Amino acid sequence: KQEVTQIPAALSVPEGENLVLNCSFTDSAIYNLQWFRQDPGKGLTSLLLIQSSQREQTSGRLNASLDKSSGRSTLYIAASQPGDSATYLCAVRGETSGSRLTFGEGTQLTVNP
Amino acid sequence: NAGVTQTPKFQVLKTGQSMTLQCAQDMNHNSMYWYRQDPGMGLRLIYYSASEGTTDKGEVPNGYNVSRLNKREFSLRLESAAPSQTSVYFCASTSLWWSHNEQFFGPGTRLTVL
Numbered sequence: 355k356q357e358v359t360q361i362p363a364a365l366s367v368p369e370g371e372n373l374v375l376n377c378s379f380t381d382s383a384i385y386n387l388q389w390f391r392q393d394p395g396k397g398l399t400s401l402l403l404i405q406s407s408q409r410e411q412t413s414g415r416l417n418a419s420l421d422k423s424s425g426r427s428t429l430y431i432a433a434s435q436p437g438d439s440a441t442y443l444c445a446v447r448g449e450t451s452g453s454r455l456t457f458g459e460g461t462q463l464t465v466n467p
Numbered sequence: 468n469a470g471v472t473q474t475p476k477f478q479v480l481k482t483g484q485s486m487t488l489q490c491a492q493d494m495n496h497n498s499m500y501w502y503r504q505d506p507g508m509g510l511r512l513i514y515y516s517a518s519e520g521t522t523d524k525g526e527v528p529n530g531y532n533v534s535r536l537n538k539r540e541f542s543l544r545l546e547s548a549a550p551s552q553t554s555v556y557f558c559a560s561t562s563l564w565w566s567h568n569e570q571f572f573g574p575g576t577r578l579t580v581l
Contacts, residue, residue: 388569397471397557398572443510445570453498453517453563454525455570457510 377444471573490558
């Protein structure tokens with residue numbers, strides 16, 4: 355059974371800092387990995403999707419990398435801003451799970467002005 | 468495009484009452500999902516519909532039923548609500564085309580069962 359772990363569970367940084375969020379998964383047989391953002395009391399917003407054949411994806415100040423063989427992904431946020439404060443979740447789509455995603459529990463990020 | 472919409476946004480039920488959560492998407496996606504989110508448990512899949520006319524159980528289906536009404540709409544029914552079903556419920560959808568299978572989520576329904 356696929357398990358997804360996100361470390362740390364919570365992170366507090368000063369504004370302007372570059373930071374890395376980590377996601378690991380136990381079964382490397384995946385189609386893709388998706389990073390989401392969730393604001394308090396809101397739904398999930400898709401940030402980046404990396405296919406299994408890709409090494410990284412970029413969107414603005416966000417860069418997500420994928421090392422499928424080692425079961426790891428990182429989300430790099432450059433020049434963090436208070437508006438980046440949210441919970442970040444990663445989810446994997448396994449090769450044997452159809453279209454279903456397995457989620458990590460998320461990293462709660464606080465960026466202090 | 469509205470994306471994925473859910474109704475209601477909030478609901479309070481008494482134990483034993485029934486209700487249906489509604490979900491609709493306007494992105495012409497073929498697959499739709501119902502999740503629940505609980506503190507310390509993360510997001511867990513309740514039921515999903517890979518395509519119109521099909522539904523399958525996810526990780527935590529007990530106490531729930533679903534209906535894929537048409538390609539746009541996927542409803543979740545609680546026949547006899549229990550306090551353990553207090554949670555935030557999210558609907559999501561995706562297309563299964565290889566390069567377009569991002570999941571998109573609705574805003575959620577916050578359900579309290581007393």
